[in-house]
Amino acid sequence: MRIVEQCVNNMPEGQYKSTQPLACPRLKEQTAIPPDEVLGAVEGAEGNNGYYLVTDGGCMSYRTRIRIPSFAHMQMLPQLVRGRMISDVLPVLGAVDYVLALA
Numbered sequence: 001m002r003i004v005e006q007c008v009n010n011m012p013e014g015q016y017k018s019t020q021p022l023a024c025p026r027l028k029e030q031t032a033i034p035p036d037e038v039l040g041a042v043e044g045a046e047g048n049n050g051y052y053l054v055t056d057g058g059c060m061s062y063r064t065r066i067r068i069p070s071f072a073h074m075q076m077l078p079q080l081v082r083g084r085m086i087s088d089v090l091p092v093l094g095a096v097d098y099v100l101a102l103a
Contacts, residue, residue, distance in 0.1 A: 032059060045099045046070055070098045 018024050035057040041048045047069030054063040073096045080092050 032057060033061065044068065046073075046097065068099075073098060
């Protein structure tokens with residue numbers, strides 16, 4: 001705690017973040033996204049990840065939707081496990097190769 005107190009007491013005045021855009025991203029207050037909606041795709045582990053954003057000109061989107069390929073794979077899970085035992089669900093999930101995408 002003494003080290004933290006020393007850091008806080010001896011911290012110089014001024015900005016705490018670099019203004020160099022290559023060193024760190026800009027502050028949220030300085031970042032404005034044009035008002036619009038956009039759909040983008042990025043190749044992921046099991047296929048294309050879809051990203052849909054709607055903005056109103058602020059610093060964040062007010063609607064974000066992400067669709068990963070495993071979403072479609074999971075829709076067939078009820079048909080794959082119908083008539084099977086609960087213990088069979090994990091092997092079926094392994095066969096479907098469900099992958100969580102990074103957003």
